[in-house]
Amino acid sequence: MAESNPVQVTLSDDGIKIINAQNTANNAASGVANLNDPNLMSVIEKQTQVSQFAGLTSQYNVILNRSKEDNISTNDLTTAYTNLNTFMSSILTDTTKASDVDRDTYKSLTDAYNTALSNVQNALNDSFNTDIDNMQSSVAVASQAASSAGIIASQAAITGDNASQVASQAASAANQASADYTALSAGVKDGSVIHITTKTAIDSAVIGTAEIADAAITDAKIGNISANHLTAGSIDFNTIAGKNINASNITTGTMSTDRLNVGKLSALSANLGDVTAGSLKGVNIVANTFSTPNGSFTTDSNGAVVASNLTIKGVTNLVYNAALLGGSGSSIPGWTIGGNGYYSNATLHDGVPSVGWNNSTGSGAWDCFAQTKLYPLNGLTGQSYSASVWFIEYGSDTSLNYSFVLAFFDSNRNRISDKFIIRTWNGIGSAQPWRYITINNAVSPSNAVYVGLQFWSHNGTGHALFSSPMLTQTAQSTGYQPDTGNIINAGQVILGNDGTLTTTYTGITQDSDSYYNAWTLKNGTLSIGQGYITSTATGNRVVSNVAQTASTVQGTITAAYLKFTEPDIPARTYLDATHFTVSSDKQSDIVTIDRTGVSLKNDAALYGPVLDWSGDGVQSQNLIMGLSPHTINTTTKHEIAFEIGRGDTGDYANIHVWSVVTASQLSKKKEVSPYSDNGTVVANTSLATYRYNQDDNTDIMHVGPIIDDTNANKEWFIRPEIVSTSGELGGAEIDLPASIFYGWSAIKALQRENESLQIRLRKLEIEEGA
Numbered sequence: 001m002a003e004s005n006p007v008q009v010t011l012s013d014d015g016i017k018i019i020n021a022q023n024t025a026n027n028a029a030s031g032v033a034n035l036n037d038p039n040l041m042s043v044i045e046k047q048t049q050v051s052q053f054a055g056l057t058s059q060y061n062v063i064l065n066r067s068k069e070d071n072i073s074t075n076d077l078t079t080a081y082t083n084l085n086t087f088m089s090s091i092l093t094d095t096t097k098a099s100d101v102d103r104d105t106y107k108s109l110t111d112a113y114n115t116a117l118s119n120v121q122n123a124l125n126d127s128f129n130t131d132i133d134n135m136q137s138s139v140a141v142a143s144q145a146a147s148s149a150g151i152i153a154s155q156a157a158i159t160g161d162n163a164s165q166v167a168s169q170a171a172s173a174a175n176q177a178s179a180d181y182t183a184l185s186a187g188v189k190d191g192s193v194i195h196i197t198t199k200t201a202i203d204s205a206v207i208g209t210a211e212i213a214d215a216a217i218t219d220a221k222i223g224n225i226s227a228n229h230l231t232a233g234s235i236d237f238n239t240i241a242g243k244n245i246n247a248s249n250i251t252t253g254t255m256s257t258d259r260l261n262v263g264k265l266s267a268l269s270a271n272l273g274d275v276t277a278g279s280l281k282g283v284n285i286v287a288n289t290f291s292t293p294n295g296s297f298t299t300d301s302n303g304a305v306v307a308s309n310l311t312i313k314g315v316t317n318l319v320y321n322a323a324l325l326g327g328s329g330s331s332i333p334g335w336t337i338g339g340n341g342y343y344s345n346a347t348l349h350d351g352v353p354s355v356g357w358n359n360s361t362g363s364g365a366w367d368c369f370a371q372t373k374l375y376p377l378n379g380l381t382g383q384s385y386s387a388s389v390w391f392i393e394y395g396s397d398t399s400l401n402y403s404f405v406l407a408f409f410d411s412n413r414n415r416i417s418d419k420f421i422i423r424t425w426n427g428i429g430s431a432q433p434w435r436y437i438t439i440n441n442a443v444s445p446s447n448a449v450y451v452g453l454q455f456w457s458h459n460g461t462g463h464a465l466f467s468s469p470m471l472t473q474t475a476q477s478t479g480y481q482p483d484t485g486n487i488i489n490a491g492q493v494i495l496g497n498d499g500t501l502t503t504t505y506t507g508i509t510q511d512s513d514s515y516y517n518a519w520t521l522k523n524g525t526l527s528i529g530q531g532y533i534t535s536t537a538t539g540n541r542v543v544s545n546v547a548q549t550a551s552t553v554q555g556t557i558t559a560a561y562l563k564f565t566e567p568d569i570p571a572r573t574y575l576d577a578t579h580f581t582v583s584s585d586k587q588s589d590i591v592t593i594d595r596t597g598v599s600l601k602n603d604a605a606l607y608g609p610v611l612d613w614s615g616d617g618v619q620s621q622n623l624i625m626g627l628s629p630h631t632i633n634t635t636t637k638h639e640i641a642f643e644i645g646r647g648d649t650g651d652y653a654n655i656h657v658w659s660v661v662t663a664s665q666l667s668k669k670k671e672v673s674p675y676s677d678n679g680t681v682v683a684n685t686s687l688a689t690y691r692y693n694q695d696d697n698t699d700i701m702h703v704g705p706i707i708d709d710t711n712a713n714k715e716w717f718i719r720p721e722i723v724s725t726s727g728e729l730g731g732a733e734i735d736l737p738a739s740i741f742y743g744w745s746a747i748k749a750l751q752r753e754n755e756s757l758q759i760r761l762r763k764l765e766i767e768e769g770a
Helices: 013-036 043-069 075-092 103-185 602-607 736-769
Strands: 297-299 305-307 341-349 352-360 366-371 384-393 401-409 415-426 435-443 450-458 461-472 493-495 500-503 520-529 532-543 546-558 561-565 572-576 579-583 590-594 597-601 618-620 623-625 632-634 687-690 702-705
Touching: 043 075, 043 103, 043 341, 075 103, 341 384, 341 461, 352 366, 352 450, 384 401, 384 450, 401 435, 401 461, 415 435, 450 461
Parallel strands: none
Antiparallel strands: 297 305, 341 352, 352 461, 366 450, 384 435, 384 461, 401 415, 401 450, 493 500, 500 520, 520 532, 532 546, 546 561, 561 572, 572 579, 579 590, 590 597, 618 623, 623 632, 687 702
């Protein structure tokens, strides 16, 4: 066996380049395969998931803090988040290469988290409603305040009683002093002076009031006097200050409120009955019932409200579908999403989804990635509008600009270039919390027809989202409200006893196109009755540059039919379960569609064919299709022509079929006799090549006989035997079957002539051979 020696192979530079190119192609193919493999999470998907999961984590932390404040359990939510976080962390550890992923597990963990999140959000909403109910404590607190006022009044009365006792004690002491003076005066001479330098007992009644000078006894000369000795009729509290008065003995009728100083109204606990006050400020009122003095507004214990004139006012959000309901991917109902904008229900602001942008505009380029549905102004120009939105940054180039625009648009829905207000800010390289963006006092110009909001990015790469857009007809921006209709005013919508619903709101602007000329309606009413709804209005429109005005435009919907009445003319349209009827301004012009077909009566028949499918086929004028299977029948002896265009254009269409069959049964023929000629018909007919007038140079050349209907001195000749003489175009068309069979006859004549010549030739050959 021969020994094989190792061989060294040296690759040229071109060979190495070829190998490197192949490796690059193999890697690219592998990357595409990774993108298409459902069991792999690609690098692009990983990078997207990193930002989205960061938003989910931010949302989870906010919900966790709010739940803790309201003592709401988050055990299930925490477990679901932990499981999802563990799963995602193992996948997103390396974002530079694709990884295996169990899509079923990923979906189940995501669903578990969304379910737990929804439960906690519902609990938060219930907690909020409970707080609202607790705010109804107002009236009970006011009642307690009034009761406490009564207690203070009682305490003041007791103070008066104690002061009266003190005065009685002072009077008793004075009487005792008078008695002592009397006793003393009995033992001395009048006018004598007694100087006592030691303890002395003075007999009773020696010193009387006459012996005591007025105001001779000062405060310093009187010690403790028992109130039991005070017998005065009244005491002036302007000269007596009482402390620690026992309120249980106060029996006064009224007290001045400016004398009350109570730290907490809860200190007043008595039932005061009716309390009259000027105003209560900064209190919560909780009451079993509530009413105004004249009964114009009342609430009962069941929460029923009766008001003689109730107005509930708020601001209307003019952003259609501000809550982004029904959004998915790059589609949000009512919005225009472009430039890589997308819907996100992973990043929420107070439960409201977001419009996001995560891409690059390119250098110096502008990208309008979202626009709200344009709101019609209905001629209200010169009005102030404001807007607001919440914005969250997930990391963007500092050169990138985000813009929030309140713009006005003309009748062609083009933005009016110099009549908009824009708020612009730079991107930040790291994730940031939610921030509030506002636009105030944007005044609609005279040529404005619509108003709307736009969201732009410019000059860079970034990732951010917008939530809770608000557009109002106010000079100052307001907090977010969904566009579900938040103004109820009994003076603007009236439902009469006859079922008529009227409103002061202006009509809805409709779009016209080449098929429909919309009415501008005003002074409309909507009548609602048993089984019907009728809308009536005045209006105007323009059809083919001709203005039309209507004093009455009416539409009726009933349980049986739908009816439209044209303005100021007897024309009407009916649509019900059995037929559809349209009439013009002439009562006799009626088109009806029912189960039997389409019927045109009187003058209407001039404007279109009659279709009738009540028989075995569909009939249009004198043409029936399907009278028997696979047939087209004419009820007259007229030919059936296939022409291009509408009506008798004379521009015939080509018919493409596999074969053409003509009837030739003897039973269908009469006056039958043998025919033979010497090819005279064919020999005396000119043939030519030609194109039809509607053909161009790309169409094929035709060949055939020519019917010369142009020249007086005929240049082209044709035998009459192959010219059709029947129908509306008799004499102007070729009878194709006749042409074929006259040609057949000529071939037979040539065949006979050929046979005769062959016989003669054979005879000559025999004669020469002999």
